[in-house]
Amino acid sequence: xxxxxxxxxxxxxxxxxxxxxxxxxxxxxxxxxxxxxxxxxxxxxxxxxxxxxxxxxxxxxxxxxxxxxxxxxxxxxxxxxxxxxxxxxxxxxxxxxxxxxxxxxxxxxxxxxxxxxxxxxxxxxxxxxxxxxxxxxxxxxxxxxxxxxxxxxxxxxxxxxxxxxxxxxxxxxxxxxxxxxxxxxxxxxxxxxxxxxx
Numbered sequence: 248x249x250x251x252x253x254x255x256x257x258x259x260x261x262x263x264x265x266x267x268x269x270x271x272x273x274x275x276x277x278x279x280x281x282x283x284x285x286x287x288x289x290x291x292x293x294x295x296x297x298x299x300x301x302x303x304x305x306x307x308x309x310x311x312x313x314x315x316x317x318x319x320x321x322x323x324x325x326x327x328x329x330x331x332x333x334x335x336x337x338x339x340x341x342x343x344x345x346x347x348x349x350x351x352x353x354x355x356x357x358x359x360x361x362x363x364x365x366x367x368x369x370x371x372x373x374x375x376x377x378x379x380x381x382x383x384x385x386x387x388x389x390x391x392x393x394x395x396x397x398x399x400x401x402x403x404x405x406x407x408x409x410x411x412x413x414x415x416x417x418x419x420x421x422x423x424x425x426x427x428x429x430x431x432x433x434x435x436x437x438x439x440x441x442x443x444x445x
Contacts, residue, residue: 250434251365254431258354258357258426258427260351260422260424260425260426261351262277264346265281266291266292266293266346267292273344275342275346280420282420283419285418287316287319293316293321295319296316297316299312317414318377318380318413319413319414320374320413321345321380321410323342323345323409324350324351325352326355328342331401331405335400335401336397337394341393344389351427358410359379359407360376362377363375363376364430365416366429368421368425368426370419372415372418374415377412379407382401386401386405387401
């Protein structure tokens with residue numbers, strides 16, 4: 248029996264970015280397509296089968312421990328970016344400032360889709376959505392450069408709207424305008440979830 252259920256939710260790719268290999272800035276460069284291997288986006292800083300652990304997993308590993316790379320991509324939604332911008336009283340949030348890989352449109356509350364969901368593209372390229380990408384100070388720093396006095400508002404405005412991290416399950420190519428179908432794990436919510444989060 249299949250463990251993943253295709254849904255009637257579809258997303259359209261509205262923006263594609265690449266964080267260059269060189270340098271240490273998170274700023275992304277807009278692209279019209281993205282080639283994906285099992286290592287992630289080709290020619291992108293976050294690509295690779297493994298990565299050093301970061302602040303998101305310090306309760307599991309000492310920072311810098313080599314772990315599997317489930318953060319090959321950063322995927323956000325245009326609807327949530329618009330909500331962040333509105334809360335920050337900005338006209339828009341440029342995905343460039345967030346080091347985004349993809350911005351999609353069409354899935355409500357995208358950041359909160361179940362972990363292990365898939366987005367599947369027209370050629371079969373498939374991304375596994377790992378988990379919520381928590382807001383951090385790096386985008387705030389980039390926003391502050393462009394809009395002085397606004398950067399510090401990013402973290403609170405982006406809570407549960409920052410998108411998700413993802414990794415490549417099946418290689419392929421994504422291009423602007425591609426339509427992606429959401430597949431979700433076919434399992435109930437763990438009944439102890441709220442008690443362990445408390």
